[in-house]
Amino acid sequence: MDDLIRIPCVLMRGGTSKGPFFLSRDLPADPATRDAMLIEIMGSGHPLQIDGIGGGNPLSSKVAIVGPASRVGADVDYLFAQVKVAERSVDTAPNCGNMLSAVAPFAIASGLVQAVPGETTVRVHNVNTGTIIEARVGTPDGDLRFQGAAAIDGVPGTAAPVYLAFREAMGAKTGRLLPTGSPQEVIDGVPVTLIDGATPMVIARAETFGLTGREPASVLDADPHFMARLEAVRRIAGLRMGFGDVADSVLPKPVLVGQPTGSGDLSVRYFTPHTCHSSLATTGAVTLALAATLPDSIVGSALPEFRQGDLTWEHPNGTMVVRVEIGAGGAPAVFVMRTCRRLFEGAALVRQRN
The missing domain is CATH 3.10.310.10 (Diaminopimelate Epimerase; Chain A, domain 1)
Incomplete structure (x- = not known):
């Protein structure tokens, strides 16, 4: 050989x-x-x-x-x-x-x-x-x-x-948890949160796409109209977050949130970005937890009473639990078991x- x-x-x-x-x-x-x-x-x-x-x-x-x-x-x-x-x-x-x-x-x-x-x-x-x-x-x-x-x-x-x-999960790529300075803004008629935690993401409510956020991953992947619209939102988000043209990049990751079906806090569909994740990325779960600490974000507004503690994200294959603790300096830390x-x-x- x-x-x-x-x-x-x-x-x-x-x-x-x-x-x-x-x-x-x-x-x-x-x-x-x-x-x-x-x-x-x-x-x-x-x-x-x-x-x-x-x-x-x-x-x-x-x-x-x-x-x-x-x-x-x-x-x-x-x-x-x-x-x-x-x-x-x-x-x-x-x-x-x-x-x-x-x-x-x-x-x-x-x-x-x-x-x-x-x-x-x-x-x-x-x-x-x-x-x-x-x-x-x-x-x-x-x-x-x-x-x-x-x-x-x-x-x-x-x-x-x-x-x-x-x-150290805040501002992993841009140095700022909120790269645009706003916890919520609108892209092409879709309210979104542009956030840079453990990974940069653009978070939207599933309902703004006519979805529940509880759809199987295969159903979302098989909907070309939805996937094209989600990609259009993602590309504009990339420009606003300072990444330039993200057509050939996997960042930022688009995420949909909706009402849970069980005892979870929110139903989550995370995209990689051109297919729906079969479960949930750990960095995505961490960034969603950071978003939950912002009352005016898409996630925070859906969980108005949350400050710190456990959060359960429902994904296509079950759930993922994360824990948020606020340190002495006021910065949140997120803990995950894998x-x-x-x-x-x-x-x-x-x-x-x-």
Whole structure:
């Protein structure tokens, strides 16, 4: 196999996403060369990613690159890469909180962080946003465990819990929680909240699109008129938030909220952005929680009594619970529980380039 290069990697599920995890030292330092390699590894440019290890879906065409920390106060760096499925391109603008949930266990297993008996805290520097997120994983007797009794909707079975604390989630990409300075404005007749929390989002009420916010993801994806209108709103939102033309970017993410069907606080439909997420992105759940602390936002106006505490978001596959705590300085922190699993370890094979 002299014509193939072996790149060590571990396939992991993080929350409701999955993809290969690489050590930064094993990939090219040059971003363009690195991205070209990731495109080949994942098999992008084909709807099934048939010539790579991608799953033919945005939720399974994700990559995590982990290495030594480059920021004071962090233990490791984590660069997230969204590798497009049908297009041969890579987007490192967004973060992924679901993949983030597997970073600390990967870092411990790779020897980047030393586990301690009981519980190990890993301060993860997300290179995409420049923020640090705390991840706490159980390490009984100083040993990493993936099996456990924690369950999350959208994933079958149970696994060991991973607790994430987003303490620097405001203004991840723009430096401001409200990039336009307003908690609510109107785009093309649609009232929206443009917010930059753990990820930039444009939030609207489902009813303004003639929907309930409780529709199955497949129904929303199959409605071309709705999807075109949502994309038009998203592109204008991108301009207003300072991102320029976002036609080729996954940011900002559009989100619809509606009345819950059960005991949840709101029903949520999160878009990635051109398909509806089968559950809910962790960064989306965190940003919705931050919006809930703003009384005049789309979310805050629907939850007028909320200040801090637990919030339950209903998504297409169940619910996600987040907790908001207001710190001594008045800044909110958001806490989420996820699970992860180590699926496969070995090497990705790529062709030699002259």
